[in-house]
Amino acid sequence: MQPSTALYHSATLARRAALAAGHARSAPLSAKHSPPAEHSTLLPRTALQAQLQASAGQLVLLHAPAGFGKTTLLHQARAQLKQTGLACAWLNLDRSDNDVARFTLCLEQAANQIGLAAVPNATVFDAALPWQQAAAPFALFLDEFEHVHEPAVLGIVRAIIAQLPPHSRVFIATRNLPQLGLARLRSRGQLLGLNADDLRLTLSETQAFVRMACPQEPSFSTVQELHARTEGWAAALRLACIAMARSSNAEQFVARFSGSERAMAEYLAEEVLQGQSPAMQEFLRTTSILRQLQPAICQVLLPQLDCQAMLSQLQNSALLLSPQTQEEDSWRSHSLLADYLRTQLQAQQPQAFKRLHATASAWFEVHSQAVAAMDHALEAQDHAGALRMLERHVDDFLQQGRMRLLARWLTRIPQAMLAPHPRLHAAAVWATCLSHGPARAETLLRAALQQHPGHPELTAHAAALWPTLRLMQDRNQEALALGRVSLRALPQGTPFITGTLLTTMAHLSYTLQGSTAARALLQTARTHSQQGSRFLHMYTEATEGLLDLQAGRLRQAAARFRLAVDASHAGHSNQLQGNAWAGVFYAYTVYESQQWLRAEQLLNVYLPLAREVGLPDHMVLSYAMRARMAFEQGDVDLAQAVLIELEFLGHRRQIPRVCAAAHLERAHIYLRQGNAHAARQALQQAQQGPTWEREPHERWFAHETEYPALAEIRWQLHFGCPEQALALLGPEIQRAHTQRRERRTLLLQLLRSLALANSQRPTDAAALLGQILPTIAHEGYVRLVLDEGPAMGQWLKRCQQMGTEHRLRLPWASDPLQTATLNRLVQAFGSLPEDPTHNPDSQAVPALEQLTRKELRILTLLAEGYSNSAMAEKLFVSDSTVRTHLRHINRKLGTGSRTQAVAIARKLGLVG
Template identity: 30%
Template sequence: MRDRIVSRAALFDQLDRANRITEMSAPAGSGKTTLLRSWVETSDLAERAAQVSGEARDPRRFWPTVVAALRGTAAGSALVRPLTTAPDLDGWAVVEQLLSDLGPLPERLWLIIDDLHELAGTQTLHQLQLLMMRAPAELRFVLATRHDMRLGLHRLRLDGELTEIRASQLRFTREESGALLDAAGVTLSENAADQLHRRTEGWAAGLRLAALSLAGHPDPERFAAEFSGSERTVADYLLAEVLDRQPEPIRQLLLRTSVLERVNGELADLLTASSENEQILLDLENAGAFVIAADPQRSWFRYHRLFADLLQHELRRTDSARLPALHSTAADWYAANGYVIEAVRHAQAAQCWEQAVRLLSDHWVDLYLDGRIGTAQELLAGFPASAATADAELSVLMAVRDLDHGSLLKAERRLALAVDQSTTVPADRRTHFEAMCTVLRLRIARRRGNLPTVAEQAQRLLTVVETADAQRLGVGDGLQALALISLGSAEISALRIGGANRHLEQGIDLARRIGRPYLELAGLVHEAQLVVASSYTAGADLSLRAIELAKRHGWNDKPVTAVAHTVHAAALVAQGHTTEAEFWINQARRTLRPQENPVAAFKLHYVHARIQLARGEHVAALATLDEVEHLSRALGTPHVLRPMARAHMLHALVRLDETARVEQLLADMDADERDGTPARTAQAALRLAQANPRAARDLLPSDADDPRAGTRPLWRVAAFLLDALACDALGRTQDASDALERAFDAAAPDNLLLPFLLHPAPALLKRHAEARTAHPRLLGEVLSRLQADEDATQAATAPGASESVSVSVPTSAHLREPLSGSEMRVLRYLPTNLSGPEIAAELSLSVNTVRTHMRHVYEKLGAHSRFEAVELARSYGLVAPAVGLR
């Protein structure tokens, strides 16, 4: 493999622009020699660069080599006098001769000295320092060393004459790693190449050794996934170049501390039964011996992944009997110093199961309140199955694992087993055990939608927070915030709005004050669900705040974030923005699984059905609503949205002309549900479809304050709109106009378009546009959307329909030319935080195609950036209005 094939343009450029002296300091195998050789070749410096090695430590060998290399250059051949090797050769005299010879140097000349560390502690190094300090400006030095040398270069650093290149700069980037593998003729999938790059951390020698091993390997994908420091070629290299060069005390330090993911001086002292290990670790890091500082203060250290693999393999080979004691000592130290996760892991590695259970049990609530459920799951996987059958606290933790894996029944059975074992729990841990059970019961009840149990367990938690155990473990305030937020969520479903609002505000405020952002996120999501019932704009604002909070903390894949996505989608579809709503529903769908969280899945499917209804996809919507009905039966308490979902099912059936089925479903409803606003609105739509407008009017409110209109704005708008349709069918033109104006009055504060899409009345709306209306913009937007839907339907059903069909936009929008259907689909994604490649994946298009569409969108809108395109699209009503963060 010719290494020069791999271009390292950034480093080549840095060397080209380097100051008088360049020091390249990095550990063995970092690619220093290869980089310098390829730089000389690439930059065409063969006639202007003299290259020597520091391996010739003796001045009598080193200086003749330097003189010969300088004479081998174009400029040096004319200036530098030859030097004869002699037993009494004086290095100081040679330096003076070189300074004299090179004084009139007319052009730049490079002296490259590799393996400079070999000169440490020699007279030769002092002589070289003299040459560097007094050499003419045109003579440039490039020094490659495994560790920093005491060369007195600080003055040059202050004068700006020193260029330094460190190990971090020499690491191969992902792209350079790929180029190296290509040069070796190795073909790997993107995933395998990524894994190999992560394992080697861009270490040049590691990549080259891997490439050598991969060439001709029968299963390169598996090899790349399993590549480690114990792989023979890597192990031989690291043993010879790093480990075997260390004195025995340092070898023991490296081997014994390799059981740790990170190490500091105090912990290293404990594991080696020696002292002053912190300074040794600092020296090793300075020397670049694959020891890396893990924090800015350089108090914690870690080992390069491949080096750590080698050390662990060597420790198991030479001293495996010591492993349990090392892990046990580490577990005790981590526990005493508050590093719970590490303490549990090492207790498990030492098979100290009781210690591991107590540590995890004491801190499980803390992990849960901080949203670190994945970490807790990983730790639980480290216990053998036999341990859970004999320990009540571990049984509760295993029940939590079952719940998080989506097995509600298994979690309930495991919790019952833990309660049966509770007599074995020590008296001083009984209160803590009960608190764990209460939190678990609360979570199960929330997943089941069992509101009475949620409220009961939340109240019980409020009493637990005063206990000494809660205070001792520092989770009292966290449990109180959890209880308040849980109470608020239960009260939302029970329609106790005042109590829900009060408890949620208290819980969110407390979570924020005590620094529990995951609890704050849960509270914001529940508050968004509460607010969206009366104001979709405010609900969209609040859900977006929750989404942004989740994004800041890396919680995009949490179920609670999926609920925030669902709420945001609900607000967007209510305002008629179906494409953006579908984007957020798809985000939620990636995380939520119905068997894990039937309540959240119920809401997700219901919002998805409303998107389908708004698009006129009534068959698909009916199938989704059937799933909603199925999920509702799995809930412990009837969901507050169920009557609305059933009303939308009736609406879909009316649009599909299945009136007989509608009548049967209405007859099967209990009287309270049938008399509620959603069902009465659906019945009115049925009567209109049956050409009985008078019966439809009898079912609908005639005034905005009529209690039958309910408190949810969508249903009020729908009721007024259906009343307008009924009046129009009866020939009562003025009453129809008045009812339609009331519909717009109710829709305007939240810009609600959904009712006008579910009950399209283009003829009535066009007549209303000719009369005086207080809402011309909203009316124009509705007419534009209905026209766009009609055009899209005609285009989709026309013979030879293609992607080039243009989409109608509001007449007030002065686009340079209409957007195509594909351009509109791309435009709908621009307000999101997705990159171009991510949008391409969503639309199953190539990245180049998406970029082409984006460029056309910018041109047609007259925009110069993505932000400007979104703002202009919003002004034209093509995408949802911006939602401000409050």
């Protein structure tokens, strides 16, 4: 379990009592929000600070190995910005921050420190919102970012950077290049990156540092030699100054060492240790296994020493020890020195290394810090102790859905030692299934069943696992058959197993049979989730939400998905367990209601998890949303890149439906661009193979409103014959209505209304729109309408004009909610070209003044959907230059908007 912030701001004795009572979290979070304390040898990096101030980059990235002064530079940048009145937040990162909820909590506390308003009832996907919605500019400093690799955490940071308010900046110090879309940021001039070469000390800086650090300044030639040998490496210079201050001859000392950074680190560390007392050497060596040095745990590792006195003594040497916060008794050793000492301890005294980790593990276990206790036990290779703790906590972790944590631990324990533990075998399969996908999990399950044939508990887990694995592999008929057998064989008293199987069967039952049986199964499953399983609560609510959504109840589905997401991190631990099942579905409802900022937040967290696990519907839905948002924002290149990645994932996972979905979405983009030939080709590619033979009989969530028959209707509406579209719509509407697929029926009726309008039957079209507009209004559908593109917008705008002019008795005219909904949808479409079906003469071809090659290129990009900024980026010109060309194009074509210009250009054959 992990500690609340309030506990960590209380006194030490009270904190220990809380830990013993089992209410703690992990490391003191207050220590994470303070940079290292300033010390007398903090060298001003004036030139680099000037470079930072001159840069307009939203992200400042310091990328260099340990000891190159990254933290020092961040520290000074923070101090300089604070002097200007800018609000600054600092966050020290460590491995534990790969837990999404912990990182979210730390980020929230950082936001609170600078007065950013919290999001009411916030969940993990809201983590970036306070930073994106800040009223005043700020600077966020993230130190030691190399510890972060969890895709969901990186996604949150990407979201913050992508939506920074004006004049705000993010500063990151890291040893490794993070996956934050750096190339894109660099191409847009939003990144200032400094590497090791940039951070190396100049000769003058080396001289200034030596003057501050050494009681007797050596000669200039000695400083020159020292600078050449350290190659401007700040950490080497610091340690050299410590050792040199104790040397009787500075010139001889400098002449004695050379070589690589690692060699210098070893040499200088040895020199530093030689200058310490034996007791201090032992203290530094022993405590190097700890991330943070606190008196209590240090005393346990070194009972023969006065550790509080040792820490106080070291505190006077800021080069060796840095306080983690001004309020807590918590420090850390110089990272270069600690790394070296830890490596040496493990190499030279392997038994002592293991014993110290074992002792630390025992201390953390007594103080109810199970995660830290497990980590130290595994470092000690105390697999027996780790197994004992896992046996004790594994059911709780499964019920909480902490699958990724379990997967990390269980992969570090030798398989031979897991053999006598069938419960842990079962946990390993669940953890692998929901963290790394069903293929790897199936391999583990077969091996476990072979090792423990007939074991009752493992057999019970397998009964729930087999249909779940098949469901995740898109083998629904096989999964349903396996599940029916399993339901008859499950023993009593297995709430996690029974509840999970019942929910899986509910999902399969709806997919293959309909909602009646599915709801009955879910009701039974809930009786098991009520026994405290957050995982089951998430799973049942998410599945119920799917049933609501397919029935057209968007608002109720959104509420259920929100509950399911909340269930993943409910309780005092506030842990998000990294389960993408509910998160992607909730992202869809948020996207549907046009809350794109929140949708991006959810996708940043959950898309990487869905991709890693390989959930077909989740992958398709996530990538489709990403592609459509990119296209709407004018980034056509990104939209195409997203779909290429989706197609690649389908091939890699061997899921043909995923590949076909990428082609369908590509057809949708071409259709929006007005490219009939390319849209037809993409649609034909999507229909290759037997993929869609199951679609009439299976309800695939990701394809409820995107499947070949519907894509063909859209193509006919845009490029073919509206009468042909009407002929295709009839059977599709009847089938969807018979199967009670209300969301699909709603969209098909919307397209039928457009087809009637295009067939010069406006009265019938308006009457049909009047039948479906109440549902759109009451449920809050937005993207279902807007994703059909300008043609739908033109029709709705015409209906809006009809209501204003009272030319027809319209069913929505007397309903304020429906009228407001229609107005809001028309407004959301933005600038629309004239509707040729309503006013055929509105786009008469003007006398054409010849367009330049650059103007034709811009017109082509405009027709393909690029925004002004995207066109500027592709053409290597400024936004103002693009706007100038657009004015010239409108003047020459006699048009008043970009959409009208594209329409005229298509009529003239200037664009495809």
